Amino acid sequence: EVLLVESGGGLVQPGGSLRLSCAASGFMFNNFWMAWVRQAPGQGLEWVATIHPAGSVEEYVDSVKGRFTISRDNAKNFLFLQMDSLRAEDTAVFYCVRDPAKGAYDVWGQGTLVTVSS
């Protein structure tokens, strides 16, 4: 079974940091682009970042550039999102997704909630 399981969410103060992890199983992880998508409470979906199968290309939405870093460990089948200088507006459920081709996200994790608040 193809699975993505996120972890690492929680409550963090403004200006703080958090690292999200996503464990992938049931498919050849190193063959796929991967991405993070977030959803603020009661709001729509927002693409956050994407990474090449080999980790050689990273793309970010403008609002997180310079603050978030996407990375992966193909040996252990993990995707990560390092989030620094967090702001209240970063509060959201973060989903790990598999990207077989330019946004055609075919597998989604269950999501992990990040709350930025003092």
Add this chain to the structure above:
Amino acid sequence: FVMTQSPLSLPVTLGQPASISCRSSQSLVHSDGNTYLTWFQQRPGQSPRRLFYRVSNRDSGVPDRFSSSGSGSDFTLRISRVEAEDVGVYYCLQGTHWQKTFGQGTKLEIK
């Protein structure tokens, strides 16, 4: 880059058809000739689920009462006869241009 869905709220009677429009501010035809427009369904309390990719390719398990069409910058998701399990929010996503962009979402509810 903007993706505009309409309507944002869609009350539908069971058994009746429903239609959701998704328009992009630029053409979604990629230089490789493909159009990277994807539709997702998010049922209450669940993660999103892909319905269609590259405009009209239906995912396995998606009932054939769902259809998707369009070209260039104008796309439509249709449900021929709405059932109770179709309640949720529907999103389009463009992947042609490097900054992936979702539509605002259309909330389908039963009248």
